[in-house]
Amino acid sequence: MIESKLRQTSSLIDSIIKNCLNEADIVYRAAYHLPSHGGKRLRPFLVIKSCELVGGNFEKAIFTAAAVELLHNFTLIHDDIMDNDSLRRGIPTVHTLWGIPMGILAGDMLFAKAFQVLLSSPNVNYDCLIKAAKIMADATVTICEGQSLDMAFEARIDVSEEEYLTMIYKKTGALFKACAEIGGLIGGGDETTIELLGRYGGNLGIGFQIFDDYLGIFSREEVLGKPIGSDIREGKKTLIVIKALSSKLREDILRILGKKNISDQEIRKLIDGIKQEGIDEYTLDKAKRYIKMAIDSIAKFPESEAKYDLIELANYAISRVK
Amino acid sequence: MIESKLRQTSSLIDSIIKNCLNEADIVYRAAYHLPSHGGKRLRPFLVIKSCELVGGNFEKAIFTAAAVELLHNFTLIHDDIMDNDSLRRGIPTVHTLWGIPMGILAGDMLFAKAFQVLLSSPNVNYDCLIKAAKIMADATVTICEGQSLDMAFEARIDVSEEEYLTMIYKKTGALFKACAEIGGLIGGGDETTIELLGRYGGNLGIGFQIFDDYLGIFSREEVLGKPIGSDIREGKKTLIVIKALSSKLREDILRILGKKNISDQEIRKLIDGIKQEGIDEYTLDKAKRYIKMAIDSIAKFPESEAKYDLIELANYAISRVK
Numbered sequence: 208m209i210e211s212k213l214r215q216t217s218s219l220i221d222s223i224i225k226n227c228l229n230e231a232d233i234v235y236r237a238a239y240h241l242p243s244h245g246g247k248r249l250r251p252f253l254v255i256k257s258c259e260l261v262g263g264n265f266e267k268a269i270f271t272a273a274a275v276e277l278l279h280n281f282t283l284i285h286d287d288i289m290d291n292d293s294l295r296r297g298i299p300t301v302h303t304l305w306g307i308p309m310g311i312l313a314g315d316m317l318f319a320k321a322f323q324v325l326l327s328s329p330n331v332n333y334d335c336l337i338k339a340a341k342i343m344a345d346a347t348v349t350i351c352e353g354q355s356l357d358m359a360f361e362a363r364i365d366v367s368e369e370e371y372l373t374m375i376y377k378k379t380g381a382l383f384k385a386c387a388e389i390g391g392l393i394g395g396g397d398e399t400t401i402e403l404l405g406r407y408g409g410n411l412g413i414g415f416q417i418f419d420d421y422l423g424i425f426s427r428e429e430v431l432g433k434p435i436g437s438d439i440r441e442g443k444k445t446l447i448v449i450k451a452l453s454s455k456l457r458e459d460i461l462r463i464l465g466k467k468n469i470s471d472q473e474i475r476k477l478i479d480g481i482k483q484e485g486i487d488e489y490t491l492d493k494a495k496r497y498i499k500m501a502i503d504s505i506a507k508f509p510e511s512e513a514k515y516d517l518i519e520l521a522n523y524a525i526s527r528v529k
Numbered sequence: 530m531i532e533s534k535l536r537q538t539s540s541l542i543d544s545i546i547k548n549c550l551n552e553a554d555i556v557y558r559a560a561y562h563l564p565s566h567g568g569k570r571l572r573p574f575l576v577i578k579s580c581e582l583v584g585g586n587f588e589k590a591i592f593t594a595a596a597v598e599l600l601h602n603f604t605l606i607h608d609d610i611m612d613n614d615s616l617r618r619g620i621p622t623v624h625t626l627w628g629i630p631m632g633i634l635a636g637d638m639l640f641a642k643a644f645q646v647l648l649s650s651p652n653v654n655y656d657c658l659i660k661a662a663k664i665m666a667d668a669t670v671t672i673c674e675g676q677s678l679d680m681a682f683e684a685r686i687d688v689s690e691e692e693y694l695t696m697i698y699k700k701t702g703a704l705f706k707a708c709a710e711i712g713g714l715i716g717g718g719d720e721t722t723i724e725l726l727g728r729y730g731g732n733l734g735i736g737f738q739i740f741d742d743y744l745g746i747f748s749r750e751e752v753l754g755k756p757i758g759s760d761i762r763e764g765k766k767t768l769i770v771i772k773a774l775s776s777k778l779r780e781d782i783l784r785i786l787g788k789k790n791i792s793d794q795e796i797r798k799l800i801d802g803i804k805q806e807g808i809d810e811y812t813l814d815k816a817k818r819y820i821k822m823a824i825d826s827i828a829k830f831p832e833s834e835a836k837y838d839l840i841e842l843a844n845y846a847i848s849r850v851k
Contacts, residue, residue, distance in 0.1 A: 232674060232678075285637060288633060308680060309677075311610060311633055312680075315607060315640070316673040318669075319666055322666040326663045327663070333656055334655055336655075337659060340644065345645060347640075347644075351634055354556075354634055355634060356554075359555065
């Protein structure tokens with residue numbers, strides 16, 4: 208159900224993304240690689256549904272929806288270089304195919320295109336457009352701060368759950384929050400409405416990311432499109448890792464954390480231990496709590512299809528298989 | 530004379546740059562490294578003087594001036610990674626000090642900050658601000674295209690002078706053009722005026738870049754802040770290299786072009802040959818022609834201090850020592 212609605216969003220924004228990257232030069236081909244190979248389009252969906260929730264016409268939000276997707280793909284391409292990841296969405300990452308310099312440049316291009324596309328939104332008044340552009344710039348600054356924390360945490364083994372939550376709020380929650388706010392803004396929502404939507408988006412993003420880290424351990428490679436346990440191999444401090452570090456698994460995980468060449472067997476053994484300790488349940492429960500907070504944030508809005516879709520989106524964030 | 534005026538610009542915009550990067554996290558320190566260590570501030574100067582030329586108050590243009598400098602520094606940080614350069618402005622490059630991942634992230638942060646700062650310009654009406662943001666986004670797209678060409682040219686030995694000129698227009702000219710247009714726009718210039726200013730900026734940028742490539746060969750390392758001949762070692766197709774490839778130096782330059790470990794002695798020998806072939810004069814002459822075109826573009830503006838400054842800036846672009 209939600210999948211078919213996400214596909215509808217995809218059909219709305221994909222032509223904008225394609226058109227703005229439809230050039231022969233290699234940098235355009237490299238920039239188009241990731242957005243043209245799947246992606247769930249959750250963020251543009253969030254922009255569009257937030258716009259509709261406040262009574263706006265979704266057509267006004269299509270360009271900003273495409274813009275946030277471009278921005279998201281820029282961060283993924285650069286993250287993959289920084290994290291040295293060679294697979295995403297089941298295909299080789301941009302820098303794996305074209306090299307690190309072109310990966311950097313393709314990301315930069317998507318970043319520039321994100322602003323170009325946002326600023327060319329038709330039928331959005333200037334006041335709104337500037338606010339939307341500011342929200343997108345602010346979110347990008349926050350994402351960079353989040354990525355910096357994520358990298359700093361790799362070198363540490365004493366990261367607290369609170370620090371983790373701050374990091375994922377910045378790295379993931381901030382853009383979800385921005386999407387909901389931009390949608391509400393363009394739809395004509397007032398300040399209180401936009402604030403509630405922002406709260407929905409921020410909590411959704413945190414819940415989504417906790418569940419994403421969960422899938423990175425408990426999904427299967429052929430479903431996920433990337434190796435299981437890569438977070439552990441990279442020394443990432445996910446909630447699962449943080450909890451394992453304060454459990455009787457501490458010595459086991461310390462032995463393999465951040466070691467690129469750990470065997471799949473050792474990863475599997477650790478995952479069994481994580482389940483026995485109930486850390487999988489703890490993590491799922493935590494994700495559910497943020498999703499509940501998200502849904503609660505929009506509880507007072509009158510019933511509508513958009514509200515229903517946003518609730519469904521929130522539930523999907525912690526029930527998807529990839 | 531012009532140097533003291535550039536320092537005045539620096540004093541106007543440096544506090545904005547410092548304030549927007551004044552955070553403890555490592556990504557802010559990495560992002561502030563390059564803009565806090567010199568730089569001529571030509572681009573902000575160009576914004577401010579273009580604003581004044583059309584009768585605007587320079588104070589309205591300060592934030593956009595700081596924004597283009599942030600954007601410029603973002604491109605430098607990423608270029609240094611892509612080109613594997615370890616020195617700039619006489620100091621180690623960002624990725625040399627903090628590693629490639631943090632170099633990428635510091636550049637991304639400056640890019641985001643550029644839009645944040647531009648969009649927070651006080652006393653600029655919304656129409657103007659959106660146009661300025663669009664010009665900056667468009668210029669960034671063009672810069673990425675130029676960098677892609679620059680990299681593609683490294684693998685080729687048949688790059689024409691015309692292709693070189695297209696590449697440097699995109700890589701350098703486009704941002705100078707954008708600066709002049711943004712300044713004219715914020716100063717309240719009409720369409721024709723802004724177009725003339727854009728032509729001034731574009732030609733200034735091309736002349737500046739030709740002379741920059743000239744300095745890369747004919748300056749001295751201790752003045753330039755980076756090694757002499759690094760363009761040759763990296764296989765860059767500068768005008769000098771392109772001309773040498775179609776002279777009797779062809780075999781000599783083919784032997785060393787793109788080889789990182791060529792000795793200083795071999796570089797010096799080639800430079801002597803380049804001089805004997807008169808390629809230094811040819812290059813200088815070409816730079817002068819673009820600078821003349823730049824100055825001609827603003828010839829019809831009434832005399833003013835700003836006009837005088839812009840003419841001086843153009844002449845400085847091809848007479849500076851670094």
